[in-house]
Amino acid sequence: MTIKIISTAPIEGQKPGTSGLRKKVAIFREPHYLENFVQSIFNSLDGIEGTTLVIGGDGRFHNEAAIQTIIKMAAAAGFGRLLVGQGGLLSTPAASAVIRKHYAFGGIILSASHNPGGVDGDFGIKYNVSNGGPAPESVTSKIYENTKTIREYRIADLPDVDLDQRGSFNLAGCSLHLIDPVEDYAELMQSLFNFDKISSLFSSGFRLRFDAMHAVTGPYAKRVFEQILEAPTGTVINGDPQPDFGGHHPDPNPVHCAELVQALITTPLSSDIPDMAAASDGDGDRNLIIGRDLVVSPSDSLAILAANAHLAPGYKDGLAGVARSMPTSQAVDKVAEKLGIPCYETPTGWKFFGNLLDASKATLCGEESAGTGSNHVREKDGLWAVLLWLNILAERQQSVTDIVKSHWTAFGRHFYSRHDYEAVEAAAANDVMQHLRTELPALPGTRAGQLPIERADDFSYRDPIDGSVSANQGIRIYYENGARSVFRLSGTGTEGATLRVYLESYEPDPTKHDQDLQQALAAVIDAADAVSQLKKKIGRAEPSVVS
Numbered sequence: 001m002t003i004k005i006i007s008t009a010p011i012e013g014q015k016p017g018t019s020g021l022r023k024k025v026a027i028f029r030e031p032h033y034l035e036n037f038v039q040s041i042f043n044s045l046d047g048i049e050g051t052t053l054v055i056g057g058d059g060r061f062h063n064e065a066a067i068q069t070i071i072k073m074a075a076a077a078g079f080g081r082l083l084v085g086q087g088g089l090l091s092t093p094a095a096s097a098v099i100r101k102h103y104a105f106g107g108i109i110l111s112a113s114h115n116p117g118g119v120d121g122d123f124g125i126k127y128n129v130s131n132g133g134p135a136p137e138s139v140t141s142k143i144y145e146n147t148k149t150i151r152e153y154r155i156a157d158l159p160d161v162d163l164d165q166r167g168s169f170n171l172a173g174c175s176l177h178l179i180d181p182v183e184d185y186a187e188l189m190q191s192l193f194n195f196d197k198i199s200s201l202f203s204s205g206f207r208l209r210f211d212a213m214h215a216v217t218g219p220y221a222k223r224v225f226e227q228i229l230e231a232p233t234g235t236v237i238n239g240d241p242q243p244d245f246g247g248h249h250p251d252p253n254p255v256h257c258a259e260l261v262q263a264l265i266t267t268p269l270s271s272d273i274p275d276m277a278a279a280s281d282g283d284g285d286r287n288l289i290i291g292r293d294l295v296v297s298p299s300d301s302l303a304i305l306a307a308n309a310h311l312a313p314g315y316k317d318g319l320a321g322v323a324r325s326m327p328t329s330q331a332v333d334k335v336a337e338k339l340g341i342p343c344y345e346t347p348t349g350w351k352f353f354g355n356l357l358d359a360s361k362a363t364l365c366g367e368e369s370a371g372t373g374s375n376h377v378r379e380k381d382g383l384w385a386v387l388l389w390l391n392i393l394a395e396r397q398q399s400v401t402d403i404v405k406s407h408w409t410a411f412g413r414h415f416y417s418r419h420d421y422e423a424v425e426a427a428a429a430n431d432v433m434q435h436l437r438t439e440l441p442a443l444p445g446t447r448a449g450q451l452p453i454e455r456a457d458d459f460s461y462r463d464p465i466d467g468s469v470s471a472n473q474g475i476r477i478y479y480e481n482g483a484r485s486v487f488r489l490s491g492t493g494t495e496g497a498t499l500r501v502y503l504e505s506y507e508p509d510p511t512k513h514d515q516d517l518q519q520a521l522a523a524v525i526d527a528a529d530a531v532s533q534l535k536k537k538i539g540r541a542e543p544s545v546v547s
């Protein structure tokens with residue numbers, strides 16, 4: 001193999017602690033930019049010679065071009081076998097499944113997840129390690145250091161490969177396998193869920209509408225729902241992956257899925273209202289579940305899945321424990337309490353769940369941002385969540401809405417909402433966080449708006465397995481009666497800063513469960529603004545997105 005060694009200069013790389021490198025497509029298309037980052041990954045790894053690397057992406061603009069480059073660089077780096085999704089596609093959870101099943105050294109996933117795609121959109125790259133999960137901070141900090149010192153990269157002098165074919169090819173000593181992106185994943189799903197039961201649910205007339213949002217889950221959803229489970233053709237909408245996601249924003253929340261939410265409103269009752277709807281994001285790791293007249297809050301979804309997981313064959317022996325990210329509502333805590341299992345609270349980002357899953361301390365994990373998953377892979381998994389819901393519906397023979405309401409009756413309702421302030425000037429956003437940090441010690445015992453503050457802190461996490469500490473993960477303010485507000489800065493935005501405010505209140509009284517969500521949270525919303533001075537400091541009257 002002829003290897004070219006190209007001189008280059010350091011780049012602004014992925015900050016350790018963030019989920020992959022995300023930038024505008026234009027930056028990724030600058031000469032050497034992608035190459036520098038890929039070489040920085042390889043330079044951070046020991047013992048890759050002859051091992052397997054998995055490569056795939058969510059199909060967004062620049063996906064194929066990036067994969068051509070990565071194949072040549074991986075061959076030059078000494079990998080012995082490359083597993084690449086046909087068409088350059090692999091959803092994030094499928095990549096995790098492929099890494100685990102084929103004992104790969106790691107994987108490179110091209111995605112900026114829910115961020116918009118297209119020539120003017122965002123692109124991203126992340127590295128996953130051999131357990132199938134996102135690289136831990138020990139690896140990402142090495143990658144980051146390498147991006148600051150890189151002087152050259154190595155690339156094999158090979159022609160481009162036709163990614164649309166399937167099969168095995170020899171790249172001068174390195175074997176390249178273009179694999180069916182769905183097969184291993186679909187097989188794994190069949191090992192976890194009762195496909196016969198779910199299939200009978202569909203044949204009895206139950207109707208699902210799954211919106212793949214023109215992103216990577218289209219081929220997965222079509223195969224699993226329409227082919228294997230024999231749901232009617234048309235169950236999957238927007239099922240063809242497009243480089244710009246059809247101009248849409250593949251973020252499964254009620255704002256970006258407004259049409260889907262609308263389709264399940266039952267007044268006036270028409271004959272073609274689906275029983276359930278669901279959507280996934282760009283790279284297939286998130287999910288939104290919608291019942292008739294009800295969008296299931298992702299935090300509630302985690303709690304409900306935890307309470308009912310034993311109904312699916314893969315979880316019939318119960319759960320070892322559950323884990324949720326800190327800003328996720330405390331609904332799952334109540335379930336864990338009842339089940340008598342531990343509930344872990346981790347910082348935002350899936351990588352913190354990896355150690356708990358590897359050590360069998362947690363079986364189910366979730367985040368408020370529509371990510372849920374289990375020990376079957378080391379990423380969150382959108383389609384998995386939809387299938388677990390379907391398995392539960394098939395067993396309980398109740399509607400999504402009835403299951404949610406009966407859950408609230410049994411456990412109380414956690415009203416929950418996230419208010420995002422996007423593209424805020426970084427200095428102003430930092431000022432809000434700084435102000436809160438300075439005020440913290442004096443807050444307990446005072447009032448914010450109408451609400452008495454019980455305690456407040458800046459969340460710090462000590463990993464129970466490896467003892468590593470992640471500090472400054474967000475400000476938590478606990479008010480009386482279980483209400484809470486959380487403030488943190490996003491690590492995934494690409495324009496200015498995104499400030500996220502997470503709002504929660506707890507209502508044990510079932511007669512009050514039907515209140516309007518924002519109304520039920522009004523006192524916490526006021527308190528959060530009073531204590532942070534947020535609107536004044538960033539000069540915004542309203543959040544950009546309420547979900």
Ligand code: VG1
Binds near residue numbers: 500
């Ligand atoms: C967001 C979500 C977080 C999620 C992360 C990656 O991060 O809030 O829960 O883990 O995206 O998800 P942030 O830092 O912007 O709040 V994905 O679907 O992009 O892998």
Ligand code: CO
Binds near residue numbers: 113114281282
């Ligand atoms: Co995602």
